[in-house]
Amino acid sequence: MRGITGSGLHEPPFLGQRHPATGRVAGESLAWARGLGLVEDGPRWHRLRAADAAELAGRACPRAPVGRLRLLTDLINWLFVVDDSCDEDELGAEPGRLAPTVATLLDVLDQHGTTGAAAPAGGPLGVALADICRRVHHHRPALLLRLVAQLREYLLALLWEAANREHQRVPELTEYLQMRRHTGGVRPSLALTDLAYDVRPGPGRRTDPAVLALDNLTVDLVCWCNDLFSHRKELRAAPDPHNLVTVIATHTGQEIDAAVCTAAGLFNDGLDRFLVGEAALAGDPTLAPFLDVRRSWIRATYDWSLRAGRYA
Template identity: 60%
Template sequence: MRTFAVSALREPPFPARRHEGSDVVAGETTAWAESFGLIGSGHRLSRLRRADAAGLAGRAYPDGPLDRLRLLTDLISWLFVMDDACDEDGLGDAPTRLAPVVAALLDVLDRHGEATAAPADAGPLGAALHDLCRRVRARGHSPLLLRFVARLRDYLLALLWEAANREHRRAPGVAEYVQMRRHTGGVHPSFALTDLALDGLPGAALRSDPALLAVDTLAADLVCWCNDVFSYGKERAAPDGHNLVTVIARESGRDEAGALRAAADRFNDALAAYLVAETDLLATGEAALRPVLAARRNWIRATYDWSLVAARYA
């Protein structure tokens, strides 16, 4: 599938970069996941290493202090573990199985990283999530902590949507899938931590500007659709159809080749729209927008470059 993706997807026209501390952080984040019981020796450890969270984080955040890269890498590792538990280990096969886990994790999020430990019944996923929230809280930026927690809540509730689809063998339509994919991809909480790593964040009025929100949505779509095209070879056998190529094929009646082409075209069109929207925002002269837009560029490029080499989709 990589051969098709490379030939059909437009390469994002942004510099390809990688944080020089990525290899150091890779070992640290694996140790962090092990310390919370997210993984042990064997299959789950190998699976997380193959995912290369540090490789993705290091490309999305190529400059800056190592502790900020570590926080982003730990979040991405947590998201990979959660996704794999749902997609490959059976946790997400039915909402009745997933719901108690989600409820415990929502309880953790509702505590907003307070100094007290995670609830005793939160399990390894909850304990690690509490640690992430605690570290975000310690940075002293309350609005971004609230945004981070809210986006993770969206992610968890979207996983229940996926589980309901699996249980009923329901195939979502393209519009519904596109909307929910922005949440199941875990992109927005990752954006939040990348923004937290920046020295300057735009104020509330600028952060809620419709033009910037539209760019955020386009960037999230590009990250998710790039992932869908690269991962389709691995995911096409899954019966639930949570992949852009699959939902396009089912709704349009296209064959596999046609659906792949349509998914790639959707990515390419969105990338063109992103470049126009970004240019318009930069033309406003708002200096506070530049680091945020640079972070979105880095994420789009990072996903493309990481997907080229990630063993996760081999």
């Protein structure tokens, strides 16, 4: 396992699958990103292609209709472009530099991607975001409200990251765990996977504390897995405070290898709690698609991370 050998990280005990149209969707989504100007030839193009968003989406959504798999892949590619702009192109180095971009993208979200005859604000990022919103509205307008709210939380959380970078501040563990749920872009990705499988828990079930807890735990496990696989690459670049391993090492005084094992232990404990929570909800057939999506995302993140050029 790249970067986590000897950590004791447990493999999620779920069946790993891959959509048969993954390769086709990869090409289509990259062409979409290029056509809208999200990336051009050069380092950013190579980073996006190496990230292989379609591989992650195809494993998270192995039985979805191809059009909805493509929509999820486009969203993940958009998130990767934003993430790389903040982390590697230094847009997220200071909140004052990032704020204008966030403001224009929030404007797109406020209008739910519908800007009439006017071009969306925010340049290519805004155009691509508006396109995603319009396509989600076409499939299920009610789910667009959820997606918009989650993307708004994601964008505002990027400003929190930028403020930490500006002040060279490593957040405390409790704060980091809460904010990581928003900076990872996992919630909007889950929303589009729910759309792909037509997941529709009734309002009472969607707000059930046990369902909410399992949803939060899914987001945590995906983000913590990401942190464990990515931290070695981040250490080779400029130090960044937004990684579970870095947070643990900073605030406990542990050496990096020990902090990796501690982070892996958090993941393993969370996975055990997920299995218990899943078993408690499995008796409700209306939640079967909801649970299937969350199992798939945990497994997909683990399998994709093992191979991802993004973490090489």
